[in-house]
Amino acid sequence: EVFLVESGGGLVQPGESLRLSCTASGITSGDDAMSWVRLAPGRGLEWVGFIRNRASGGTTDYAASVKGRFTISRDDSRNMVYLQMNSLKSDDTAVYYCSRCRGSTCFYVSWGQGTLVTVSS
Amino acid sequence: DIQITQSPSTLSASVGDTVTITCRASQAITTSLAWYQQKLGEAPKLLMSRPSILESGVPSRFSGTGSGTEFSLTISSLQPDDFATYYCQQYHFFSTFGQGTKVEIK
Numbered sequence: 001e002v003f004l005v006e007s008g009g010g011l012v013q014p015g016e017s018l019r020l021s022c023t024a025s026g027i028t029s030g031d032d033a034m035s036w037v038r039l040a041p042g043r044g045l046e047w048v049g050f051i052r053n054r055a056s057g058g059t060t061d062y063a064a065s066v067k068g069r070f071t072i073s074r075d076d077s078r079n080m081v082y083l084q085m086n087s088l089k090s091d092d093t094a095v096y097y098c099s100r101c102r103g104s105t106c107f108y109v110s111w112g113q114g115t116l117v118t119v120s121s
Numbered sequence: 122d123i124q125i126t127q128s129p130s131t132l133s134a135s136v137g138d139t140v141t142i143t144c145r146a147s148q149a150i151t152t153s154l155a156w157y158q159q160k161l162g163e164a165p166k167l168l169m170s171r172p173s174i175l176e177s178g179v180p181s182r183f184s185g186t187g188s189g190t191e192f193s194l195t196i197s198s199l200q201p202d203d204f205a206t207y208y209c210q211q212y213h214f215f216s217t218f219g220q221g222t223k224v225e226i227k
Contacts, residue, residue: 020205037165045157045165045208047216061215064122097164106212107155109176111164 002026002110004098009115012088014039020083020115022098029108030054030076033101035108040093048096051081056104065091123211124162125148133227140217141151142207142222150213157192159221160205166195167192172209199224 008020022034035050051072053096060072071084081098095116099108124147134140144154154172157165169175172185172192182197196203204226209219 034201037218039159044221045210045218047210047218050216063215074151102170106216107210108157109167109171110212111166113164 002100004100004110004112005035006096006098006112006115009096009117011118011120013121014089016088016116016119017084017086018088020085020096020098020117022081022083022112024081024098024100027079027100030074031103033104033106034072034074034081034107035099035101035110036072036081037097037099037108038092039097039114040091040094043094046094048083050101050106053101053104069080076084087119089119090119093117093119123150123214123217124213125209125217125219127209127222129222130220131223131225134199134227135227136199136201136217139195139197140199140210140224141196142185142194142224144188144194144209144219146211146213149189150211152188153211153213154185154187154192155185155210155212157208157210158203158205159208159217168207196224 003025005023033053036048069087076083095114095115098112100110126145155170156168159165169185206223
């Protein structure tokens with residue numbers, strides 16, 4: 001069974017940075033694309049971005065709302081995925097989920113429990 | 122970007138009812154659509170993809186249809202465990218979620 005565990009959430013002020021981590025267990029590193037999805041208060045799920053699997057070059061793409069501010073990376077040797085968030089805004093307040101795609105096709109077969117990021121002064 | 126319009130936003134129903142949720146894509150996405158169930162305080166759970174292939178362990182009362190721009194999720198004989206929020210997601214080009222449908226007890 002696959003387990004994803006996010007960490008690194010917390011309270012930050014607008015303009016600050018935060019890095020979220022996702023630890024994966026029970027999978028073969030590098031085989032699956034990985035995504036970050038968020039759930040903001042009173043809103044629905046929003047795709048943040050993803051990093052392709054090793055076979056697809058490990059490249060990244062992002063939602064327009066975070067492009068240029070957020071960066072996703074992965075360390076397959078440690079089964080880790082990261083979300084570096086810079087220039088945070090109040091609109092970025094949300095529960096952030098790490099999710100696993102099925103191979104290179106990004107519907108999400110596994111999810112972490114989520115980590116809360118609150119951006120407030 | 123591909124937009125997804127999901128309706129209704131809220132649906133009131135009773136145990137035993139059959140309910141249908143629809144998603145419309147702003148452009149054709151072939152069959153690249155998935156459905157998720159999310160309960161309060163929990164992570165989303167994948168129900169089905171493409172859009173009628175049930176994940177292992179998902180009850181057969183859940184069914185999905187559609188292709189191109191029009192899709193639907195039907196829950197037959199609603200059970201107490203089914204009251205939750207449901208989302209569709211297109212994965213044809215990057216990813217977009219619908220706005221969600223809260224299925225609540227009438």
